[in-house]
Amino acid sequence: MVGKSVSMAVSLGGIQMKNPLNTASGTFGYGWQFESFFDVSQLGAITTKGCSAEPWEGNPAPRLAELPSTIMNSVGLQNPGVASFARQSGPYLSKLDERGCAVICQVAGHSIEEYVRAVELYEELAPFASGLELNISCPNVSAGGAAMGATPAAAAEVMRAVRGRTRLPLVVKMAPHDVAEIARALESEGADALSLINTIPGMAIDVRTRRSRVSRPTAGVSGPAIHAIAVRMVWEAHQAVRIPLCGIGGVTSGADAAEFILAGATAVSIGTANLTNPDCAPRILAELQDWVASQGVNDVNDLIGAFEC
Amino acid sequence: MASARNELHEFEVLRNEELAQGIWRLVLHAPRLSEGIRPGQFMNLEVPGDNSHILRIPLSFSRADAGAGVVELVYAVVGEGTRRLSQMGPGAVSTLVGPAGHGWRLPSAGPVLLVAGGVGAPPVIAAAEMLSLAGLEFDAIFGAQTAARLWGPERAHDLGARRVAITTDDGTAGVRGFTTQAMERLLATEEYAQVMTCGPLPMMAGVVRLAQASGLSCQVSMERMMGCGFGACNCCNIAAAHGGYKSCCMDGPVFGAEELAW
Numbered sequence: 001m002v003g004k005s006v007s008m009a010v011s012l013g014g015i016q017m018k019n020p021l022n023t024a025s026g027t028f029g030y031g032w033q034f035e036s037f038f039d040v041s042q043l044g045a046i047t048t049k050g051c052s053a054e055p056w057e058g059n060p061a062p063r064l065a066e067l068p069s070t071i072m073n074s075v076g077l078q079n080p081g082v083a084s085f086a087r088q089s090g091p092y093l094s095k096l097d098e099r100g101c102a103v104i105c106q107v108a109g110h111s112i113e114e115y116v117r118a119v120e121l122y123e124e125l126a127p128f129a130s131g132l133e134l135n136i137s138c139p140n141v142s143a144g145g146a147a148m149g150a151t152p153a154a155a156a157e158v159m160r161a162v163r164g165r166t167r168l169p170l171v172v173k174m175a176p177h178d179v180a181e182i183a184r185a186l187e188s189e190g191a192d193a194l195s196l197i198n199t200i201p202g203m204a205i206d207v208r209t210r211r212s213r214v215s216r217p218t219a220g221v222s223g224p225a226i227h228a229i230a231v232r233m234v235w236e237a238h239q240a241v242r243i244p245l246c247g248i249g250g251v252t253s254g255a256d257a258a259e260f261i262l263a264g265a266t267a268v269s270i271g272t273a274n275l276t277n278p279d280c281a282p283r284i285l286a287e288l289q290d291w292v293a294s295q296g297v298n299d300v301n302d303l304i305g306a307f308e309c
Numbered sequence: 310m311a312s313a314r315n316e317l318h319e320f321e322v323l324r325n326e327e328l329a330q331g332i333w334r335l336v337l338h339a340p341r342l343s344e345g346i347r348p349g350q351f352m353n354l355e356v357p358g359d360n361s362h363i364l365r366i367p368l369s370f371s372r373a374d375a376g377a378g379v380v381e382l383v384y385a386v387v388g389e390g391t392r393r394l395s396q397m398g399p400g401a402v403s404t405l406v407g408p409a410g411h412g413w414r415l416p417s418a419g420p421v422l423l424v425a426g427g428v429g430a431p432p433v434i435a436a437a438e439m440l441s442l443a444g445l446e447f448d449a450i451f452g453a454q455t456a457a458r459l460w461g462p463e464r465a466h467d468l469g470a471r472r473v474a475i476t477t478d479d480g481t482a483g484v485r486g487f488t489t490q491a492m493e494r495l496l497a498t499e500e501y502a503q504v505m506t507c508g509p510l511p512m513m514a515g516v517v518r519l520a521q522a523s524g525l526s527c528q529v530s531m532e533r534m535m536g537c538g539f540g541a542c543n544c545c546n547i548a549a550a551h552g553g554y555k556s557c558c559m560d561g562p563v564f565g566a567e568e569l570a571w
Contacts (some may be wrong), residue, residue, distance in 0.1 A: 061554070278317065
């Protein structure tokens, strides 16, 4: 294997990662579900499933449909609440942190008050967290009809409310629209990093029954088919802000991850591929490392944003 | 019964043959899986060759032989994924994730009434194997649209079923009608300790109603479209009896009927 001497360590807004690979929230459970498939501590970071201050039931069944090269989900952030999460998964996540894999915990909420409360609970109950990811872009929860971070002003308002509540690095998970404007608003309110993209709202209609194939009219589309869109949006955000980015969308190979890095991402999350090929992360990491070496550099940081028009 | 952890297994196809119209038997060489899998558990298979279909196919098994290292699945061709699965010939290799979920709980006493509808037959046959091994008496009802799509009664006979009733929608085998009608007839004359069922949702709802009306506990094997099959994505939820949801892949696929909302 080439690339043994290549430095893969990155800092995602203060979250120290030994390599750029992370996992997309909602596709990796709380981490321990994957230990029977590979040694999770090989990853630079994991991002745990979003949790809110209080438990959420999530959306009715069916929550999943399969489409060409994609799936669409309408889980609606089902979660046990931060306190139960910390009690159940805390011991595993503390050990994972000790094993050298950063733990990023995702924060969910319907309102500014709920985000603030969830952040405070993580501060109190999640000493294993190296950072928090603020999910202001889930397409499957209603908050007055739109995701909380749908406009630059609304995204900034959430960020302003939570910034003072934690000293942990704050990553903000962004929706797949108006990326440059919203990224600038978040940066100016103190976001340490941005992760993008969340799933793209889509529809799938059963024409026989005229009903949605999931329990709500729209759901979040993910998987290989959205990769090119996500790379473009990371590139747009990279041109708009100076804070680091985590690229998310349809990564199934080292080359897919490398595209995000060239477009300007410091870290890259594996999402849907975790579900379908639960042992894919170590392979993608090895491929990424080989690619860095093949580019004639000693440090992956030299390739961030190195895309040439 | 402690079961093995969900793991990624490589498998090789030994045989893949059509048993009845659209009903296929797949025999896999997967030694570690054959040792760990329990009746009612399932596995998530990858059918290679088409990257545009990204999800694995969750399938229950009908029989595992740890000595020979083989696992036998009976499945219905219902969509593109299972159609391509039916084209995997001897020697073809791929991967599966399993053993997944919680299987049938062994009843403490018999006799047990098994009720299978359509593609629900394989896990019911796995239950029959379990009962047979445990020396518990059982009767079995098999329903299908038509005789050509019926599978299971012979295996149930071979496993020592006391009675095997058959219903078909068109009357081409057994009695014309539904499994629930056959169940009512048996309940009128026979005493059972428990009911175990797998089949289409409306059928299982009917079986659960009849069982509960007779004061019988009932286990149901549920089916859901699955993202991962090991508790990471929360996509395979089922409405629970007292609000909220159960996870089909982690809490099931076999549930006590009283756990779910019908």
